[in-house]
Amino acid sequence: MPDQPHDDPIVGRSLSGPLLVASLILLATLAWALYDEFYGLRPWKDYQQHFVHLYTQHLQERIQEQSAAEEELRRSPDYQRLEQALEEARAGVAPEVERIDREVNDLNRRISALTDVFATARGQVTAMIYEAETSPAEEDKEQILEEVERIRRQGFDARLPVPDGTMETLHYTYDELEDEYDQLRERRAFLLAHRVEVTQHVKELEEQRQTYRNQHIIGLAETQLRGLLTEARNLELEIKQIHVQDTELVDRCESCHLGVLEGRRVGIELTAAGIGGERLFASHPAPELLAIHDPERFGCSPCHGGNGRAISSPIQAHGRYRHWLWPLSYPENYQAGCQQCHARDMVLEHAGVLNRGKELYRLRGCIGCHRYEGFDNEPERLQAVRLQMRELELQRAGYELEIQRSIQRAENPDTPLEEARRLFARATNLRVTISNLEAEQEQLQLRARDLMREIKLVGPNLKDVRLKLRRDWIPVWLHNPHAFRPTTKMPRFRLQEEEIRAISAFIWQSGTSGEMPPQPRGDPGRGRELFETHGCLACHALGEGEDAVGSRFAANLSRVGEKVNYDYLVRWIHNPRQRTRPYCPREKRDLTPEDYAKHGLPFRFDFEHSTCPNDGAELQVQNMTVMPSLRLTWAEARDIATFLLTQRSQAPETYAGADFMDDPGLFERGQSLVRNYGCAGCHEIAGLEEEERIGTDLTTEGSKPIERIDFALLTHQAEREGWYNHAGFFERKLADPAIFDQGKVKEPLERLRMPQPNLTDADITALTTFLLGSVESGYGFPPQYIYQPTDRGRDIQEGWWIVTKYNCMGCHQIRIGQPSMLMTLPRYQTPEGREKLPPSLIGVGARLDPEWLAAFLANPALSAANLHRNGVRSYLEVRMPTFGFTVREIQTLVRFFGALSGQAQPYIRPQLEPLTNREWVMARELFTHPAAPCLRCHATGDPLHDRNATAPNFLLVKERLKPGWTRRWILDPASIIPGTAMPSGLFRRQGNRWVFSGPLPPSLRDYRGDHAELLVRYMFYLTRQEQRRLSARLASPGSVESRRISLNLVESH
């Protein structure tokens, strides 16, 4: 027997076990791969299926609603009448239409048959003529042309259909063929035109029916909805993406958010509630934003953040993981996306949170420590202007040298004549160039002066503390400003008792000493009245906590009586811009009366006397506050100050004595602390005027790499709790600026310096949103998306900075739907109160002559002599203040208002046609008509009359208004300023013109012109004498008669 073979592993051992396992593993892997391929990595497929389900359901519901609505419509008598008229009209024209259609049909067949023949013939002839034209030999040419002629005469056969269905064969020469062809086509064109005429009426009725339907049925028609339903059922499961070629942007957000743009595309709105409560399928909530940011061009992620290409999971797609730099914005911060491209817009439509953030940044004084590009950059611009001036100076010196050299060479007899002439010309040109440079230099010089005036600080001038404040109050304030005034801009610094003493002492001792001229006390009752009626509450508030009334733009004055020196306050209220000493930036100190006396000059400094007597440097001659002058009399200022002194909750004498403040030993310590805490960022402090901001530049803080943001010992906690990101840092830092010192052992001066700003949660969200959007150009969004408007857009953009800087919106409404501060005060809620409100500035660019507006902004009293009044609306108690605007601020504001109203610039005053004698008579009668007693309400300059006037003087019209606006205004004032005292309906439409609604005076009965137009021209040619004549006429006994007529009128209505 053969040897039993050894135990051969190949024969004897089976590998089927491992193989089976391996193949099972392989199979499982394959299954897993397939699963991942079709489901695991494709979560969007689930979303899409889910969407189809919900969407079809939703559409079906809608279809039901719509069909019910349409059924109801069809049953309505109006619709049936339209329907019937349409049917009748159709029936009426049907035979004619049928006849035309039949003939056209026959013609079409005949033409198409003839076209073949004619096209062939023409091709043949054309080809031969071309051959003749290009043939070199004369004889050939002639021969070919003869052949052409022969063919044309010989003619062609054409088989044409006859209306009865048979065919006929006709023979045509070439010319006949062409004629026949043209005739047939002409006939067809005629018939088709005729058909349009015949069916015209039917078309109109169809349109009427459609219009009626559109007016009564909202949304898509049932058939349209059915179309959508079919589409939705057949929705292909695929990645849906927006690809913007220019910017290489790919956003696949719609792969899951299927409804977000669907509504926009097809014209329906999907709400979360309507689509099964799934927010992710709802339509984009701000279609007005999409209208100006077409998603096909802008994509999604540039505004919202997130990883637009990722589709493997929501976390991936939303970029909410460590390595994606631009995670999806949190809902409360989504307006950060706007800031990325709209950094230069101070006020942005549709971005209230962001606007609030910017406003806070400026108003709460963040800007005092943290530079931000574009914010309060007047000092930087001033520096740039000075640099530019130096450059021009050098350029000019260079040109002068070149002139010297050119002339010298030209005058040298050895220089050839031609060359000499060229050099002389060169010298002349350079001289002209220099004179242009001089013009430019002059502008820069003015600009530099203006910029000095435009620089404003957040906090008050601390050089005046000794003149202004009660000494003992200062340390109490420093200890906790919010305890004294919860809404103050002044943040709370984390100061030791010793630090408070040193800082108080330094501030006190560095202040200007002296005495204010003593002021007698005024009448507090009258002071309160003035305070409440003159517009102080547009910026300030009175009352604490819930009881506060007024604005938070400037200080709440509830306890001002505890801290302030009366004599100083009077002067401040009279003119807050008036400094006690001018500041010289070159000498870096305030000038004293001695500086002026040295040069034999009076101690006088204002915009006309703004150069330093020592060295001619431009001085800072006004307090760097935005508070304007209300042009009050001294008596009024005293009344208001006396009233404000009563605003206190504890007696000033109860403050503990603080004699240490006069201890000179504390001065240096105090100064170094003040420097350390950056107080000079917001305050003017003697010796620290040129201090730099101490904080980080925040212009691109939102794109600072997260590793460079110091979460300190809280890093791990932040990661654990999911706030290790920019938003988390900003929010926590703003709520508690010391938070990232937690657990650290630091020397006092090394601790974080940022003080507690005492912000509400909403404020923190707004500021966080603003900072999150503060990113470098191109950070997560294509740089070409940055909004860089020209002309109109830029004028608007620039204007808002000034408007918000001076809080114009405290008194005026500038944006539709946004009330001014005054409009919200109880005083102005009654009908009488509303008439006392400052005018709305909506559409003011179309209303006012820009030149006039510029003059008005410079001096709202419109008078050099009588300043204590409103130049236009003398009847308003709220006083339009003098802001001391610079030329550029005025220009910017004028352009801003013009741009808001879409006005062309510069404005060229149109010349109105002068009135004929007859028109003067007619206009006068209209103007003083009892049914339009214009002069009853409008001021006339007569003090007795003007006491009760509620509208401006007509004599201002010519300079102040634009004729087009004036016409629109008298036709329908309520549509321009809702709630105006000026009545509408003075004119009614008659054909193409407007005629007076009241009983027509005899002189106007056969006047064919436009009455409104006539009145406008009259107003623009009105003179003082004419107005006086009219007033006299109204006051004469004859007016009793007119009043009677007006009474009759009222009765007859």
Add this chain to the structure above:
Amino acid sequence: MLLRKLLTGTTVLCLVILVGCSRGEEAAQPQPPPARPEGKSVDSATAATIQGRVLYQDGQPRRNRIRMAADAVCVQQHQGPVYSQEVALNDNGTLRYVFVYVKGQALAGYSFPTPTEPVVLDQRGCLYTPHVIGAQTNQEIKILNSDPTTHNIHPVPQNNREWNTSMPPNANPLVRSFPREEVMIPVKCNVHPWMKTYVGVVSHPFFTVTGEEGTFEISGLPPGDYTIVAWQEKFGTVEQTVTVGASETKVVDFSFTPGGSTD
């Protein structure tokens, strides 16, 4: 050579400093032209003379009256009517205010010192006195204002620098010069539009302006071939060529007609 370089360098440096200090002022004083290589000077022993008269061929020209009503001060300066000096005919039938000068290659290589005596141009009675002047290049022209009214002096040259300076009554004399040859430079007063004078600028002393006798004499000429040019404000220029030998005196007469000129 090194010295010259140093000199030029210093001049430029001074200029830079000068400009630096004087910026904002009217262009600084004209610099004296750099020294030129000395040419020959005329040997007075062999010098020749050319003399002659300038005749007018057509009887009595029409005289244009000047109306000075625009400035009462000007009117007061005159008794009776004032006539334009555009064509000034002497009693002997010759023309006054004709600028006669030598043009020609024969003078190349000579250099002539700039006369130290200035040419005087006065503004008197709202007229320029004399009506036409000649000056050598760089020779000072001293301009006076003898009128109790303000004039402005405004030369409009082609080859020299244009300037325009106001001269109030009693102003200090204005001293200027023209460094390049130019015949003629018109000079006007924009305040009194009728005022006009001409300055002939040549680079040598061989020029003159005819006076009341209508004669001219150009002396001190080196022997050679010359082109003699006579320029008249209204009738333009007439040229004649002349050859003079050593110490010779030649007579050359010019004559002008309204339609042009005849020799």
